[in-house]
Amino acid sequence: MHTITDKVSITSVLNPNMRMFDVVMCTEYGSSYNSYVVAGTDKTALIDANHATFASEWLEKVAEALDGRKPDYLVLNHTEPDHSGAVAACLKRYPEIVLVCSAAAAINIKEITNLSALEPQVVKDGDSLDLGELTLRFISAPFLHWPDTMFTWIPEQKLLFSCDFLGAHFCEPRLFDHRIVFARDYTTAFKEYYDAIMAPFGPWVAKGLDKLEALDPEVVAPSHGPILTKRGRLATGIEHYRAWSAPPAADAPRKISLFYCSAYGNTKKLAASIATGIRNALPDAQVCAHDLVDANVNCMGAELNSSDAFLLGSPTLNRDAVPPVWNLVAEIDAVNIAKRPVAFFGSYGWSGEALPALSERLATLKAAVYEPQFRVRFVPSEDDLVAAEEFGAGFARGLVAGAS
Ligand SMILES: Cc1cc2nc3c(=O)[nH]c(=O)nc-3n(C[C@H](O)[C@H](O)[C@H](O)COP(=O)(O)O)c2cc1C
Ligand SMILES: [Fe+2]
Ligand SMILES: [Fe+2]
Structure with missing residues (x-):
């Protein structure tokens, strides 16, 4: 004994x-x-x-x-x-x-x-x-x-x-x-x-x-x-x-995280451009983009829950967002997510249900859902990538405006 x-x-x-x-x-x-x-x-x-x-x-x-x-x-x-x-x-x-x-x-x-x-x-x-x-x-x-x-x-x-x-x-x-x-x-x-x-x-x-x-x-x-x-x-x-x-220090850099999945690299390209747009608008922010495919979902959940704002990117596959993104959503700390800014992006082919579905779920959790969602049909063109950058910058500027 x-x-x-x-x-x-x-x-x-x-x-x-x-x-x-x-x-x-x-x-x-x-x-x-x-x-x-x-x-x-x-x-x-x-x-x-x-x-x-x-x-x-x-x-x-x-x-x-x-x-x-x-x-x-x-x-x-x-x-x-x-x-x-x-x-x-x-x-x-x-x-x-x-x-x-x-x-x-x-x-x-x-x-x-x-x-x-x-x-x-x-x-x-x-x-x-x-x-x-x-x-x-x-x-x-x-x-x-x-x-x-x-x-x-x-x-x-x-x-x-x-x-x-x-x-x-x-x-x-x-x-x-x-x-x-x-x-x-x-x-x-x-x-x-x-x-x-x-x-x-x-x-x-x-x-x-x-x-x-x-x-x-x-x-x-x-x-x-x-x-x-x-x-x-x-x-x-x-x-x-x-x-x-400990609550984050008042002068701590703002942490903005992007989480995405991409079967053919299209949503991934959008993630890169959106991240650039955020960095340009908020050079002091800590901006990180995470591909969910090989990631540990518990670790990604911890990343998301410790972010000041976040973005979810998913293609539409069979009329829905893809499972790794939903699995991450399941990791969200529902006790503390209210009012947290979140935006959505992704590539789709014809019907594009992924982003509305994610947005609806995050609204139910009372997160501060950013509009509009950023979606592109199939392969993003050069113009689409410029627009994605602008979308990221707009989301980032909204955070500053929201905080002031
Ligand atoms: C198995 C499969 C199912 C799909 N189902 C849909 C669908 O229901 N609606 C839609 O809008 N696009 C659908 N698509 C098209 C994808 O959304 C499109 O190819 C998109 O560009 C993929 O983006 P990604 O490279 O980021 O994965 C489907 C694609 C695949 C491979
Ligand atoms: Fe226990
Ligand atoms: Fe317990």
Whole structure:
């Protein structure tokens, strides 16, 4: 049995083969569903449950960690099913166990288990539970990344259970940061996790960091990936979260990104001319054009979501925009996209449905849709490319006018 301290055991389940999380997030390095058992002199508590698929494996580990004692509490820091799926099995095994969670989580868990009679012990920010020589203190951490999220803190051990915060989909059998072998892969996974899960909630991340730093933990045990320690990667993780969640500096160059696909190079030519037009109109802007065909869609999504304005280019194939462009649209951070300027361009042959379809979708997401769309029949002529440049310049000038 792995432990963090003599009073805290690790009951995590490794899932090295997972390649996709929550349907949308690619997980090249697998993951772990972390959970812990805390043993006070009087009472014991489980911190987080597990994915339903791994209920029996997790419960076996829990029984081993409890070493004959009964579990008094099951703390749910968050009710997403990767952590709450095994709650029903846990209640079946230990009918006396008391669920401890936030008010929002208490509502969710009834719907997740379909046990309407469930009466969790609801805790607020600052509440605590005495386990005997060990205290669990609960710290509200909403939107990291659900409204229900909280952290659990053991002051006597300077140990924080941070839920998904500072986690990573990275299956690390050695469990701790200082034992990571493939450090560069972990860094990639840590960033990808932030982008996919935490990035929409930047201001909440900053608040979460404030609370975490005020505690000055020795150990942060997240619900996925390696446990972070003060002498290991904790400070670096905090530093990264600070940088990634910070609003852009007022004098930062405006970031304008173009994303396109092109079967025969026509939309690609338009992208190049439009980018030139934008650069001419806004020489200080950071302008980058991305061909989506061979790109990693999660990375492109992060690029798009961090852009001040963006353009989508697609040919029309079989009366629609092409799949890589739609896949990118699916990566858009709908929580924060409102009012973001977006324009559309592309080549078509006869009916040209791609751009209206994209425009309609972005309007639904409440982005600031730029009109007109720029479309060219088949191969762009020299005149078309000049017009494309002018289109890019017009879009760029609109950004300046919009901002002033
Ligand atoms: C398989 C296929 C289906 C197409 N379907 C349509 C269509 O439904 N409507 C249309 O306007 N053009 C259609 N086109 C024409 C393309 O939009 C046109 O060739 C365009 O110039 C391709 O631009 P690209 O080189 O940027 O990919 C189709 C082309 C292909 C290859
Ligand atoms: Fe989650
Ligand atoms: Fe999670």
